[in-house]
Amino acid sequence: MADSNLYDKIIELAKRRGFFWPSYEIYGGLSGFYDIGPFGLNLKRKIIEAWRQMFIKNHQGLVVEVETPLVGPSIVYEASGHVENFTDPIIRCKECGRIYRADHLVEEKLGINAEGLSILELESIIKSKGLRCPVCNGELEDVKSFNLLFKTQIGPYEGNDGFIRPELAQGIFVAFKRIFESLRGKLPLGIAQVGKVGRNEISPRQGMIRLRDFTIMEMEFFFDSEKCSCNFADKHYGEKINILPYELKSKDMGFVTTTLGEAIKKGYIINKCMAYWMFIGKLFLQGIGVPEDNMYFEEKGEKERAHYSKQTFDHMVKTSRWGWVEVAGYSYRSDYDLSKHETYSRASLKVFEPFEKPQVVKKKRVIVDKAYIGKVFRSKAKYILERIENLDVEYVISELKNKNALLVDGMKIPKEAIKIVEKEEKVSGRKFIPHVVEPSFGVDRLLYIALEYAYKEKNGRVVLSFPRAFSPLDAVVLPLIEDDEKLAEKAKHLYSYLISEGFDIMYDDTGSIGKRYARADEIGIPAAFTIDYQTLEDDTVTIRDRDTWEQVRVKMSDVPKILKKFIYNSTDIKQLGIE
């Protein structure tokens, strides 16, 4: 895997065979954008399907999938903290063009704590102190803010700004209450989404690894933080996990291999739910073809984490060109997002949990003589009543006791107009904001990684040995000889038959049979059916295994059944033959 040319070979192959390539090529290309071609899209679709299987279908009743819009109004991203935290103040040198973080520059050069300062404040400090470029001593331009959100305008009116979502999560948080209620209010609940997001990276590199427009697969897993109910994690405590906790990272150690149970017990993973989904994520990547030794979970330090996160693990996978690459992040977002949206939207996003038995609580209440207030204060009455309502009962009691009256904005309400009553109240449950754990995968990175792990060379030929279920196509149908109408007729019949059975099939009759096998191997097609002269006699065909190049004969009528077995049960081809 130390072959750094592997990347070049894959990029070349991906372009030539139509897996993916840089977008807008005829206009010179545009950094951070990639097109995905026919074979690449099939593969991508299968990766997404596998994720759905692992995270959603295998957890029916616990995890659901939704779809929310790509563009959101600015208030949503103000609430989520992205407008504020996704922005860096930057400043550019007029002479050499170097760009600095304006706040960092002020802190370093002037020793002023610049945290939280606005653009204008930074600007005036820099101007008044005559700060210049620390490298070339050139004059500096004005401070600008750089936000990684793609901004757009909604409708024809200026000022009605919107943003392209930088993650899928906000669409889910905003719709949480509706989804939760429509599913009859049960926790824990996972809400998943697959879709495109946009992040206006300053300078994307690394091809498919860092894009400005890409597909992610996310799940927001909502649970009651007071009783972390992820008991389904328990039976997997013996499972192996490669993990690098932050405390070990500073010691410059590599990851450690331990068990899920140990990682929780030692406090490496602070939340059981998170641990469980990390385990599922591990299985998912193994399915794509990444061996366990080539992946681990790396904890992010406090400053490296996103603004919403209490703990984050990056799911790292080894690549030939870039070493360890993050393909997924697992964040403990606590109740950060729902709380923020509650504040900004003024909608209650709390969940109600009934007690087993309603509790009876004695409670003092302030009863105001509304008729008196109305008569005396007239138009101010409504305001006064509202104010009193919001006062603490104990405060009212002590005021009445000490002053024989209650003062509201200087207005005096006599003791006689206020009564304190003690009442029994029934409390039937508690309200709380659920906590959230979020596993989030980058599909396009996985697409590249699937290719890299599938790439093999055999006898000087390239073979993409995808796990069979992940191959862009299921099988290829080949007449042995190019120009034989009888063979062609049989082959086309098999071709249509397999298509009608729901398989993704390619038909290839051009060139020598060897060349066509090679071609299919390079695309990663796991099975090849060859129609030869024996087929004309007894209706049998050969099935060839992409990885071993072994062949056995099977009955033509059995082909769909056999192909299904071959692809989904990882069956050895030798067990499929007639004898």
Next chain:
RNA sequence: GCGGCGGUAGUCUAGCCUGGAUUAGGACGCUGGCCUGCCACGCCAGAGGUCCCGGGUUCAAAUCCCGGCCGCCGCACCA
């Protein structure tokens, strides 16, 4: 964004330093023909190029110079 290196048919590349006889050469792939009874077979013919884009220098630019775009590496950046 800075610095270094690079950008030539679908793909990989020769040519660039030392500007002109190069009609921009080759390999693979592609198309057609012949051939072909199981692993990129052979022979023949053919199509395919804004030499990344723009400007400049020059009688003349793929070639030299400047700017831009894109890619790789390093730095910076990467909620």
